[in-house]
Amino acid sequence: MINVLFAGCGRISDLHALGYRDNPLGRIYGIYDPDREKAKIKGALWQAEKIYSSYEEALADPNVHLVEILTPHHLHCEMAVAAAQAGKQISLQKPMALNLKEANQIIAAAESAGVTLRIYENFVYYPPYVKVKELIDNGEIGEPLSFNLRVRCGRGAKAWDVPLDAWQWRFNPQTGGGCPIMFDHNYHNCSLALYLLGAVEKVSAWIDQSEVIPGSGLLINVPAMVMWKYRRGKSYGNMDVVMAPELEIDTEHYADESRLEITGNRGILFVNRCTGRLQNRPPVELYRDGITTAYENISAGWEESFIAATRDLILSLSEGKSARLSGQNGKAALEFTLAINESACSGQTIILQEEYNQKE
Ligand SMILES: NC(=O)c1ccc[n+]([C@@H]2O[C@H](COP(=O)([O-])OP(=O)(O)OC[C@H]3O[C@@H](n4cnc5c(N)ncnc54)[C@H](O)[C@@H]3O)[C@@H](O)[C@H]2O)c1
Incomplete structure (x- = not known):
């Protein structure tokens, strides 16, 4: 024990x-x-x-x-x-x-x-993303060419209560990096992008600012458009992050959701939900050769990603193995996240240095 x-x-x-x-x-x-x-x-x-x-x-x-x-x-x-x-x-x-x-x-x-x-980092344990990784690795879409993530932050009638003090330290550069969406939250997107298609070579980003509540004067760093080149072949990634305050999101956790599309040279994979849900579509779909296959029976509650991440860690430790998500991979995801913000500030393309091992 x-x-x-x-x-x-x-x-x-x-x-x-x-x-x-x-x-x-x-x-x-x-x-x-x-x-x-x-x-x-x-x-x-x-x-x-x-x-x-x-x-x-x-x-x-x-x-x-x-x-x-x-x-x-x-x-x-x-x-x-x-x-x-x-x-x-x-x-x-x-x-x-x-x-x-x-x-x-x-x-x-x-x-x-x-x-x-x-x-x-729980996204890489979210069952629909784990399924997509398996399908990519099995060659179901051929050689991956494009990673496209759409992140929408809205409101949720059933969203959980996040105390004010849990937001306050996130807005402070000294305690939370100062960018609740494009640093704190975007780490997950960067971690996912690396997990699915491997190390990134370079990145460029535009990040704007918006008022969290109209008239409040409190600014948050969205909308954002990000694009990057993977080290692997001719694979590229892009992500757009939008805050839509009146967009209702079906969620029991944070009021944001992501939809992912990965195109390969012979098929396309879709993940239609994550933290929350918009359309009533299966968690994962695969399009290939004129046929769409729906993967309905995947546990798609966001909390499942935490349960799987914790259980994997405890199982690995009890077997004397090192757990997935090494310090080096955490550092690579951090470098990617920071580079996005650096590119937006400097207007330059940022070249990444860190190694990322998809098995760790
Ligand atoms: N994986 C995810 O999706 C996810 C989601 C939310 C938060 N997080 C991460 O979890 C961490 C905590 O976030 P949160 O949302 O729970 O924040 P929070 O503000 O709700 O909780 C932080 C807790 O830390 C306590 N604390 C402060 N100083 C401490 C100290 N010296 N020793 C021990 N405890 C101390 C606070 O009293 C508070 O209870 C952050 O790093 C955040 O990035 C991850």
């Missing part, structure tokens, strides 16, 4: 907790959050044995095997380095850090301590 410490028990911890339900290999053993009241409530809900009064106290507990770091981005580096130095296995929520220098420090600390470092 792997004993897990939740360091931070804010909004996203609720979806992390799902992967430990009825999990014979791992359990939420302890919680540390400076918000003691929240830690107590969640601790009771998840039947955690320990609520710690400091992170140092939690790391000093020999019964803690794995630390899930679920805190604002600016804390990731120091908390991951401390966990490595305490000899704990690490699951670190995306983005691993605010910049590549911090990412290098985290990777070096984990390597020198000989502990597992896993950068938690």
Whole structure:
């Protein structure tokens, strides 16, 4: 049984907790959050044995095997380095850090301590995307030529409640990178683009600004248009991100959704939903030779991606294997995300350097 410490028990911890339900290999053993009241409530809900009064106290507990770091981005580096130095296995929520220098420090600390470092990113475990990866790898669409992602941020009558303080640190460049959509959220899109078609060579982007609520003066970095070239063959990617405040999205989580189309030289794959849903279409469709095949029986709730990601991590650790989503791949996704913002600021095409291994 792997004993897990939740360091931070804010909004996203609720979806992390799902992967430990009825999990014979791992359990939420302890919680540390400076918000003691929240830690107590969640601790009771998840039947955690320990609520710690400091992170140092939690790391000093020999019964803690794995630390899930679920805190604002600016804390990731120091908390991951401390966990490595305490000899704990690490699951670190995306983005691993605010910049590549911090990412290098985290990777070096984990390597020198000989502990597992896993950068938690759930999109690459979302069952429809996993299916699409399998279909691409099986050659169903031939050689992939184009990755096209449409991201729509709207409103959702059933969307979950995100407390104001969980937004505030995201708008601050020092704590959250300052770009809730094109840094914090866009990391997922970059991670997905790498997972499906491999390493990226260069990227160009335009990013505009819009008021979050008309008349509020609070700006958010959309709409955005991004295009990139993969290192593989003649494959290109593009993404457009739009905020449509009156677009109703069927979701129980964040009020955004993505639709993906991947064209190969003999077919096209469509993923019609992710965090939310717009049209009533099957999660995955394959068009080839005049025939459209619908893949209806895929679990397509967004929470399934968290359950699968957590379960895979715990299973890998219990088998003594390194988990998917290595520090290096987390760094490559971070570099891609940062390069998009850098290109938009500088008006230049940015060449990427990091290696990405689709198997890690
Ligand atoms: N995979 C996803 O789809 C997804 C979605 C949301 C958030 N996230 C990631 O999860 C992380 C947390 O985001 P959130 O939405 O849960 O934020 P949140 O603001 O809801 O929660 C953050 C929690 O961290 C706690 N905290 C602050 N300082 C701490 C410290 N020193 N030690 C321990 N806990 C501390 C806060 O009290 C709060 O409870 C971020 O890195 C974010 O990128 C990922």
